[in-house]
Amino acid sequence: MIINHPLLGPRDSEEFVYLGSTDLINRPDWESGTAAEDFHQYQYIRENVAGDNPELWYHEQGDQSWLVVTRNTLTHEIKSVELAADYARRMGRSK
Amino acid sequence: MSKVRYSAFKVLKEALSGHKGWEPVWRDAEPKTEGYDVIIVGGGGHGLATAYYLAKNHGITNVAVLERGWIGSGNVGRNTTIIRSNYLLPGNEPFYELSMQLWENLEQDINYNAMVSQRGIMNLIHSDAQRDAFVRRANSMLFADAGAEYLNQDDIKDRYPFLDVKNARFPIKGALSQPRGGTVRHDAVAWGYARAASNLGVDIIQNCEVKGFNIDNGVCSGVKTTKGDIKAGRVAVCVAGSSGRVMAQAGIKLPIESHVLQAFVTEGLKPVMDNVITFGAGHFYCSQSDKGGLVFGGDIDAYNTYAQRGNLPVVEDVCSGGMAIMPMIGRARLLRSWGGIMDMSMDGSPFIDKTEINELYFNGGWCYGGFKATPASGYCYAHLLATGEYHEVASAFRLDRFRRGAMIDEKGVGPQPNLH
Ligand SMILES: Cc1cc2nc3c(=O)[nH]c(=O)nc-3n(C[C@H](O)[C@H](O)[C@H](O)COP(=O)(O)OP(=O)(O)OC[C@H]3O[C@@H](n4cnc5c(N)ncnc54)[C@H](O)[C@@H]3O)c2cc1C
Numbered sequence: 001m002i003i004n005h006p007l008l009g010p011r012d013s014e015e016f017v018y019l020g021s022t023d024l025i026n027r028p029d030w031e032s033g034t035a036a037e038d039f040h041q042y043q044y045i046r047e048n049v050a051g052d053n054p055e056l057w058y059h060e061q062g063d064q065s066w067l068v069v070t071r072n073t074l075t076h077e078i079k080s081v082e083l084a085a086d087y088a089r090r091m092g093r094s095k
Numbered sequence: 096m097s098k099v100r101y102s103a104f105k106v107l108k109e110a111l112s113g114h115k116g117w118e119p120v121w122r123d124a125e126p127k128t129e130g131y132d133v134i135i136v137g138g139g140g141h142g143l144a145t146a147y148y149l150a151k152n153h154g155i156t157n158v159a160v161l162e163r164g165w166i167g168s169g170n171v172g173r174n175t176t177i178i179r180s181n182y183l184l185p186g187n188e189p190f191y192e193l194s195m196q197l198w199e200n201l202e203q204d205i206n207y208n209a210m211v212s213q214r215g216i217m218n219l220i221h222s223d224a225q226r227d228a229f230v231r232r233a234n235s236m237l238f239a240d241a242g243a244e245y246l247n248q249d250d251i252k253d254r255y256p257f258l259d260v261k262n263a264r265f266p267i268k269g270a271l272s273q274p275r276g277g278t279v280r281h282d283a284v285a286w287g288y289a290r291a292a293s294n295l296g297v298d299i300i301q302n303c304e305v306k307g308f309n310i311d312n313g314v315c316s317g318v319k320t321t322k323g324d325i326k327a328g329r330v331a332v333c334v335a336g337s338s339g340r341v342m343a344q345a346g347i348k349l350p351i352e353s354h355v356l357q358a359f360v361t362e363g364l365k366p367v368m369d370n371v372i373t374f375g376a377g378h379f380y381c382s383q384s385d386k387g388g389l390v391f392g393g394d395i396d397a398y399n400t401y402a403q404r405g406n407l408p409v410v411e412d413v414c415s416g417g418m419a420i421m422p423m424i425g426r427a428r429l430l431r432s433w434g435g436i437m438d439m440s441m442d443g444s445p446f447i448d449k450t451e452i453n454e455l456y457f458n459g460g461w462c463y464g465g466f467k468a469t470p471a472s473g474y475c476y477a478h479l480l481a482t483g484e485y486h487e488v489a490s491a492f493r494l495d496r497f498r499r500g501a502m503i504d505e506k507g508v509g510p511q512p513n514l515h
Pocket residue numbers: 136137138139140141142161162163164165166167168169170171172173174175176177178303304305306333334335336337341356357358392433434435436437461462463464465466467468
């Protein structure tokens with residue numbers, strides 16, 4: 001697979017490390033009353049999407065940026081690539 | 096219903112009478128309008144074994160196995176056929192040992208030649224730390240009566256001169272061996288269980304995809320399929336790599352991610368390797384099929400996928416692992432490669448459990464190691480379905496174990512499915 005890095009252009013997916021779906025950005029609040037259950041969901045339960053899946057890839061052998069790669073899990077086709085920081089801000093986070 | 100018993104005498108008799116007395120191996124069925132006591136979703140090894148043991152051990156024969164494609168089209172026909180019971184943890188080892196004992200009697204039990212070959216499995220050791228870890232595992236195996244042997248470098252050099260024992264990065268210092276491990280003809284496992292279950296009255300319904308569940312007030316009473324609705328007293332899901340997609344139809348999310356694992360086979364060669372060799376440090380394992388092909392594999396592709404094909408970087412990775420430890424493999428031509436979808440769980444161990452919906456049961460999370468588990472998985476799942484109780488060797492395989500902090504993490508890598 002070729003990942004079209006927003007800053008570096010097309011790169012071989014071998015340069016990246018895969019973490020998982022972008023749900024992992026939304027770490028629950030440890031002070032919340034439901035923290036134990038929230039962390040169980042966050043850590044262990046997966047959507048396991050069949051179709052377009054926004055996911056976190058780390059450019060370890062490159063500029064060490066975190067990217068959000070939206071990839072179809074049925075075909076391996078990559079629909080879009082952006083910096084994870086941009087994605088998180090768009091989702092309403094501060095960073 | 097085929098009641099033909101296979102034997103040497105039968106083969107001889109048929110040879111002399113023009114092979115007119117053979118019958119289809121199992122009966123191809125259509126759904127009964129009145130429904131079933133138990134519907135099993137998924138006609139892989141585990142689903143077919145579950146149907147067989149429901150009928151044989153518990154007398155429950157009003158059972159249907161619903162298969163989306165044809166039986167054996169999933170992982171049961173895609174794996175590298177290795178069986179072993181060389182696990183460390185108490186939640187796993189007695190279960191896999193039960194499976195090994197069932198393999199040892201399978202062919203007599205179901206009257207089908209599954210080519211069970213206890214040729215032995217050997218896990219290579221390259222460092223003192225790895226030796227300590229494997230010796231510990233061997234002790235756990237001995238406790239479970241699975242048998243284990245330690246081989247030193249000379250034993251290995253004599254038996255397998257083609258191994259690069261002096262490899263600069265991964266010198267071979269020894270190996271953990273389980274002489275009772277080996278291989279089994281995978282398709283024959285699907286066909287053999289299908290035939291045995293069908294003979295006891297189980298309906299095997301192919302080209303019948305489950306598209307949803309009929310659930311009222313938290314009770315499951317049947318399934319919606321491409322052949323219409325089918326009623327059931329109990330529904331047992333057993334779809335391996337499709338677990339996430341199928342359980343989502345019941346609104347249940349799982350501690351599972353789907354990943355692809357690839358496998359490879361070379362052209363047929365003369366016999367060189369009489370057992371299974373694993374090179375865990377280099378992510379490579381290999382055995383030789385009875386046709387002579389070297390059957391080998393390595394790591395999963397490491398990203399979520401439902402596509403039954405992998406990518407080239409893993410091909411390179413696996414082949415370079417092979418070249419490092421047994422350079423002679425470079426002389427063989429690669430004949431075929433393929434992929435199958437793995438239901439990778441959060442601790443690398445499986446589930447055989449009830450769900451939050453009454454009469455809906457779940458079996459999955461077998462990762463890349465569920466073929467060896469086929470007999471025990473069917474045996475213990477049938478036990479749960481028939482009695483409502485967890486079989487003692489499968490009682491740890493619960494869906495809520497993460498919430499309870501009771502993971503069964505053989506590798507100790509934590510909730511990162513692509514590392515198990
Ligand atoms: C390349 C590879 C190598 C492997 N090597 C080994 C090995 O050496 N040793 C080992 O122990 N294990 C190995 N495994 C793992 C092992 O093959 C699996 O864990 C095991 O086969 C899974 O159980 P199963 O046989 O029931 O699965 P499958 O055969 O995949 O059965 C599941 C069935 O469910 C059906 N299904 C899915 N969705 C639906 C639906 N909606 N409705 C109806 N039916 C449906 C599918 O079509 C499929 O036939 C390997 C796997 C792969 C891919």
